[in-house]
Amino acid sequence: MSVYLDHAAATPLDPAVLAAMQPYFSEAFYNPSSPYAPAVAVRRDYEAAKGAIASTIGAKSGEITMTAGATESINLAFASGGGHIVTTVIEHQSVLAAAARADHTLVDVDKNGRVDPANIGAAIRPDTWLVSVALANNEIGTIQPLGKIAEIIKQIRDERLAAGNTTPLYLHSDASQGAGQLDMHVTRLGVDMLTLNAAKVYGPKQVGLLYAARTVRLSPQIVGGGQESGLRSGTENVAGVIGFAKALQQADEHRHSEVMRLSKLRDDLQKRLTDAFEDAVISGHHKYRLAGHLHISFPGLDAERLIFGLEARDVLVATGSACAANKGTRSHVLDAIGLEPSVADGSLRISLGKATNQAAIDLASEAIIAEVQREKERLAR
Amino acid sequence: MSVYLDHAAATPLDPAVLAAMQPYFSEAFYNPSSPYAPAVAVRRDYEAAKGAIASTIGAKSGEITMTAGATESINLAFASGGGHIVTTVIEHQSVLAAAARADHTLVDVDKNGRVDPANIGAAIRPDTWLVSVALANNEIGTIQPLGKIAEIIKQIRDERLAAGNTTPLYLHSDASQGAGQLDMHVTRLGVDMLTLNAAKVYGPKQVGLLYAARTVRLSPQIVGGGQESGLRSGTENVAGVIGFAKALQQADEHRHSEVMRLSKLRDDLQKRLTDAFEDAVISGHHKYRLAGHLHISFPGLDAERLIFGLEARDVLVATGSACAANKGTRSHVLDAIGLEPSVADGSLRISLGKATNQAAIDLASEAIIAEVQREKERLAR
Numbered sequence: 001m002s003v004y005l006d007h008a009a010a011t012p013l014d015p016a017v018l019a020a021m022q023p024y025f026s027e028a029f030y031n032p033s034s035p036y037a038p039a040v041a042v043r044r045d046y047e048a049a050k051g052a053i054a055s056t057i058g059a060k061s062g063e064i065t066m067t068a069g070a071t072e073s074i075n076l077a078f079a080s081g082g083g084h085i086v087t088t089v090i091e092h093q094s095v096l097a098a099a100a101r102a103d104h105t106l107v108d109v110d111k112n113g114r115v116d117p118a119n120i121g122a123a124i125r126p127d128t129w130l131v132s133v134a135l136a137n138n139e140i141g142t143i144q145p146l147g148k149i150a151e152i153i154k155q156i157r158d159e160r161l162a163a164g165n166t167t168p169l170y171l172h173s174d175a176s177q178g179a180g181q182l183d184m185h186v187t188r189l190g191v192d193m194l195t196l197n198a199a200k201v202y203g204p205k206q207v208g209l210l211y212a213a214r215t216v217r218l219s220p221q222i223v224g225g226g227q228e229s230g231l232r233s234g235t236e237n238v239a240g241v242i243g244f245a246k247a248l249q250q251a252d253e254h255r256h257s258e259v260m261r262l263s264k265l266r267d268d269l270q271k272r273l274t275d276a277f278e279d280a281v282i283s284g285h286h287k288y289r290l291a292g293h294l295h296i297s298f299p300g301l302d303a304e305r306l307i308f309g310l311e312a313r314d315v316l317v318a319t320g321s322a323c324a325a326n327k328g329t330r331s332h333v334l335d336a337i338g339l340e341p342s343v344a345d346g347s348l349r350i351s352l353g354k355a356t357n358q359a360a361i362d363l364a365s366e367a368i369i370a371e372v373q374r375e376k377e378r379l380a381r
Numbered sequence: 382m383s384v385y386l387d388h389a390a391a392t393p394l395d396p397a398v399l400a401a402m403q404p405y406f407s408e409a410f411y412n413p414s415s416p417y418a419p420a421v422a423v424r425r426d427y428e429a430a431k432g433a434i435a436s437t438i439g440a441k442s443g444e445i446t447m448t449a450g451a452t453e454s455i456n457l458a459f460a461s462g463g464g465h466i467v468t469t470v471i472e473h474q475s476v477l478a479a480a481a482r483a484d485h486t487l488v489d490v491d492k493n494g495r496v497d498p499a500n501i502g503a504a505i506r507p508d509t510w511l512v513s514v515a516l517a518n519n520e521i522g523t524i525q526p527l528g529k530i531a532e533i534i535k536q537i538r539d540e541r542l543a544a545g546n547t548t549p550l551y552l553h554s555d556a557s558q559g560a561g562q563l564d565m566h567v568t569r570l571g572v573d574m575l576t577l578n579a580a581k582v583y584g585p586k587q588v589g590l591l592y593a594a595r596t597v598r599l600s601p602q603i604v605g606g607g608q609e610s611g612l613r614s615g616t617e618n619v620a621g622v623i624g625f626a627k628a629l630q631q632a633d634e635h636r637h638s639e640v641m642r643l644s645k646l647r648d649d650l651q652k653r654l655t656d657a658f659e660d661a662v663i664s665g666h667h668k669y670r671l672a673g674h675l676h677i678s679f680p681g682l683d684a685e686r687l688i689f690g691l692e693a694r695d696v697l698v699a700t701g702s703a704c705a706a707n708k709g710t711r712s713h714v715l716d717a718i719g720l721e722p723s724v725a726d727g728s729l730r731i732s733l734g735k736a737t738n739q740a741a742i743d744l745a746s747e748a749i750i751a752e753v754q755r756e757k758e759r760l761a762r
Contacts, residue, residue, distance in 0.1 A: 002419070009420075010412035010616070018406055025399055025585070031391035034699060035685070036692045038383070039390075068449035068587060071605040071615035094605025094614060101604070199616060204406070206449060206587065206618035221602055223482070224452040224475025233475060234452035235391070235580060237587035304416070311417045318415060 002314045003360045003367075007200075007292060007353030008138055008177060009318055013243070014202035014354075020246040021204065024239035032236050033225070046238050049245035056248050057194065057211060058185040065210045065218065065231045066241050070176040070197035072221075073210035074098050074132075076232065077172045077193045080218045083129040088115050088144075089336040090137055095174055096332075099132070112285040113142035113337050121152040126160070129168055135175040135182060135189070139333040139349055140284035141293025143182065146173055150190025170216055176200050176208075180251035181259055181291050192216050196248075198240065202354065203247030207240040262352050263291035265361050269350065270294055272365040277372060281343055283334070292352035297339065301346035301375050309374065313367035318349040383695045384741045384748075388581075388673060388734030389519055389558060390699055394624070395583035395735075401627040402585065405620035413617050414606070427619050430626035437629050438575065438592060439566040446591045446599065446612045447622050451557040451578035453602075454591035455479050455513075457613065458553045458574050461599045464510040469496045469525075470717040471518055476555055477713075480513070493666040494523035494718050502533040507541070510549055516556040516563060516570070520714040520730055521665035522674025524563065527554055531571025551597055557581050557589075561632035562640055562672050573597050577629075579621065583735065584628030588621035643733050644672035646742050650731065651675055653746040658753060662724055664715070673733035678720065682727035682756050690755065694748035699730040 030039035032046050051061045067073045071094040078085070078098035085104040087095055090113055099106075105123045109115045120131060131153060136143045150171055157169050172193035175184060180201045186194055193216060198207035212218050224233030273296055274280050281297040298306070303319040310317055334344040350364070411420035413427050428442065435442045448454045452475040459466070459479035466485040468476055471494055480487075486504045490496045501512060512534060517524045531552055538550050553574035556565060561582045567575055574597060579588035593599050605614030654677055655661050662678040679687070684700040691698055715725040731745070 006412075006415060006417075009415050010410055012408075012410040013406040015407075025394040026396075027393075029391055029393040031387075034387060034390050034697075035688060036387075036697045038697070068453070068618070069615045072449070072603050074605070075603045092605070093607070097604035097614065204620075205616055206621060222453050222456045223478035224455070224473070226474070233478065234450045235586055237449070239585075240587060307416060316415075316417045316419070 002311075002316050003356075003364050004316050005350045005352060005356065005360075005364055006316055006318045007356075008349065008351035010205075011200060011202045011353055012355075013204060014247060014250060016250065017203055017243045017246045021239040021243040024242055028238070032238060033227075042238055046236055046241060049242045052245040053209065053241075053248055054211075056184065056252050057196070058187050059211050060214075062229065063211055063213060065212065065228045066237065067208045067210060067232060068206045068237070069199065069208040070094065070174060070195050071208075073195040073197075073208045074172075074174055076210050076218060076221055077132070077195065077212070078102070078130065079221050080212075080216070081129040081168065081170070083127045083167065084125050085130045085132065086120060086123045086128055087132040088134075090139075090333045091132065091134055092138055092174060092176075095132055095134065109142075109336055111337050112288075113137055113140045113283070113333065114285055114288065115144055115149075117145055117148040117152050120149050121156065124153075124156055124169070126165055127167060130170050130172060132172040132174070135173045135178040136290050137284070137333060138177045139331055140295040140337070141177075141290035141351075142285045143178070143288040143290065145288075146171075147188075147190050154190075168216075177290065179248065180255060181262070184252070186211055186213070198244035198247055201247045201251040203244045204240045207237060207244045209244070258354070259291040262356070265356060265358065266292060266294050266352055269361050269365050270296070273368060276369045281339070283337060283339065283347070290351075292356070294350040294352075296348055296350065297343045298346040298348075298372050298375075299340075299343045300379065301372065303345060303347050305375060306346070306348060306371060309371040310367055313371060315364050315367040317364075318351070319347060383692075383697050384737075384745050385697050386731045386733060386737065386741075386745055387697055387699045388737075389730065389732035391586075392581060392583045392734055393736075394585060395628060395631060397631065398584055398624045398627045402620040402624040405623055409619075413619060414608075423619055427617055427622060430623045433626040434590065434622075434629055435592075437565065437633050438577070439568050440592050441595075443610065444592055444594060446593065446609045447618065448589045448591060448613060449587045449618070450580065450589040451475065451555060451576050452589075454576040454578075454589045455553075455555055457591050457599060457602055458513070458576065458593070459483070459511065460602050461593075461597070462510040462549065462551070464508045464548065465506050466511045466513065467501060467504045467509055468513040469515075471520075471714045472513065472515055473519055473555060473557075476513055476515065490523075490717055492718050493669075494518055494521045494664070494714065495666055495669065496525055496530075498526055498529040498533050501530050502537065505534075505537055505550070507546055508548060511551050511553060513553040513555070516554045516559040517671050518665070518714060519558045520712060521676040521718065522558075522671035522732075523666045524559070524669040524671065526669075527552075528569075528571050535571075549597075558671065560629065561636060562643070565633070567592055567594070579625035579628055582628045582632040585621045585624045588618060588625045590625070639735070640672040643737070646737060646739065647673060647675050647733055650742050650746050651677070654749060657750045662720070664718060664720065664728070671732075673737070675731040675733075677729055677731065678724045679727040679729075679753050679756075680721075680724045681760065682753065684726060684728050686756060687727070687729060687752055690752040691748055694752060696745050696748040698745075699732070700728060
């Protein structure tokens with residue numbers, strides 16, 4: 001059995017989640033729009049799951065649109081207005097690609113990957129309708145000061161109204177990487193829109209949601225039968241949404257203890273690796289960082305060689321984000337935080353999860369130390 | 382156990398399909414974009430499933446874009462061009478809603494729900510880029526003369542080219558209701574684009590595909606990580622697509638025998654009901670009709686009352702399409718074929734499927750006869 005340390009790319013379906021989904025594959029397979037009692041019961045279960053999801057993030061059920069994943073949610077959010085968009089240089093590809101369809105400004109981050117809320121404020125123009133900042137970065141795990149950004153946006157909104165400018169101004173956050181580790185309460189986060197993904201919290205793939213406060217007017221991308229209050233048509237993914245509800249509930253329930261547990265394990269791994277290699281570079285903010293995340297670079301080494309070497313030692317880690325990794329291009333996030341190419345090219349993204357225990361960390365640290373050592377020796381020859 | 386006769390609305394997941402999906406929920410949960418061997422194996426399985434799906438419909442893998450269902454596929458097809466669209470008055474809501482976003486013409490159908498290919502040809506203007514005709518109607522089961530329509534389109538295309546008009550002209554068909562009963566070979570159908578849905582062939586909900594011939598240039602609606610050749614971003618629905626491949630393969634394998642079996646059962650049911658009630662009206666073409674489909678109207682009766690009465694007798698049928706049924710509005714399909722409101726309002730859509738056997742038909746026909754009789758007596762009092 002391998003030690004899997006790439007939970008930021010994918011998580012296995014929790015057995016309890018799969019168990020919750022199973023009935024809706026077989027005996028409760030009905031179309032929730034059908035009129036007879038067993039289908040009405042399916043509709044009720046579906047709505048109850050949506051209600052549970054909504055309540056986990058402090059929202060109302062009517063403010064939640066179920067989608068086929070974070071990418072679709074982001075696209076739905078970004079397609080819901082016209083005008084200028086402000087986001088950051090280190091966003092996920094889906095945010096960058098959606099922003100690229102409109103007039104937009106990319107705000108820089110500091111060397112820890114944090115955006116300065118004042119820079120967001122400065123980028124907002126009179127015609128800006130959307131600000132989108134991921135709660136936590138998928139590569140380096142840095143958590144953004146979303147509350148501060150929300151405050152600035154509120155202030156600009158008030159100033160705009162006073163000046164007679166009625167252009168709406170919304171704050172969207174892709175929180176896909178934060179669920180299970182961070183507070184997802186929409187009011188406490190201060191967001192108007194929030195994207196979440198089931199596949200990152202031990203739920204099914206291709207299930208996501210877009211929260212949009214009542215004040216936000218979404219425009220559907222996918223039209224048809226009028227499901228999801230007309231915002232996203234298509235027969236509902238009953239099993240998927242019920243699985244998402246279960247996954248989110250479990251993630252929320254164990255969040256505090258899991259964060260403590262994961263950060264202890266991560267800190268242990270980080271210490272062992274930095275003790276072994278003085279030149280190793282840790283990226284991401286030392287304090288505002290996801291508990292299960294460790295981004296470490298070994299200057300001069302080739303990360304692709306490292307991950308294949310580690311795989312032979314039964315340790316699975318990533319070189320960058322899964323989306324970027326596939327294309328063999330250098331990470332835009334590491335560029336943005338100013339990592340030298342020779343450092344960036346030797347980067348591993350290690351992301352811990354539910355199944356990660358001390359034994360896994362022991363094995364992983366030994367494997368990484370041995371493999372980095374071996375590569376260094378090879379290059380020194 | 383109820384007799385379920387609403388397979389046009391939803392089908393249960395086939396146990397073999399679920400079995401094929403299961404590994405990808407647990408041990409093979411990896412993100413197919415990750416670089417290590419177990420993830421590469423998942424990518425290979427995913428691509429193999431897409432290849433199998435493509436080959437079932439006579440296409441190449443690169444011509445298939447996986448989506449979250451027929452509605453998304455249709456929206457993707459319709460968003461891929463600008464200009465005038467021709468479709469029919471009896472299309473599914475998703476086609477009508479997608480067409481409504483552009484300049485479009487709705488072509489009439491005859492009293493059997495068939496469109497005259499000449500009328501399609503006549504509706505095509507010099508700026509028409511898309512013709513969309515469902516292979517089989519979801520309410521009355523009528524099958525359209527797609528081959529003839531394809532011929533006319535080819536002719537117009539040739540005439541256009543000769544006249545120096547380079548506007549592309551594509552034929553799209555929503556074949557969601559036909560899979561498992563009709564030939565889905567894209568070349569034999571003569572289509573440039575084809576929409577299919579896993580949930581109608583005992584596969585998972587929220588899984589669909591859009592076939593687009595190499596000559597068609599699709600424009601993505603959902604952008605991001607660049608999955609599906611950049612046409613539809615988002616981490617792939619590995620389990621769902623593998624389930625779809627299995628479902629489609631099974632549907633194709635048993636198609637001929639299943640069509641014979643279902644049409645015999647359907648004809649038996651139809652005969653018993655029309656023998657019992659001389660005023661009953663059968664809609665849909667007598668010959669070009671889905672084998673498992675029976676649309677029957679009992680003039681003067683209220684279909685909603687009927688379906689609840691039938692439910693009490695353990696028989697589950699629909700009043701119209703699931704999408705329309707939910708809204709309590711009269712079916713646009715029945716309007717289009719000229720059914721009087723007093724006839725349309727007493728309509729049942731009965732759709733047979735894999736689990737339907739002679740015993741189920743016996744039970745259903747007895748229940749329907751008894752219930753219709755009871756309603757007629759109640760109204761006569």
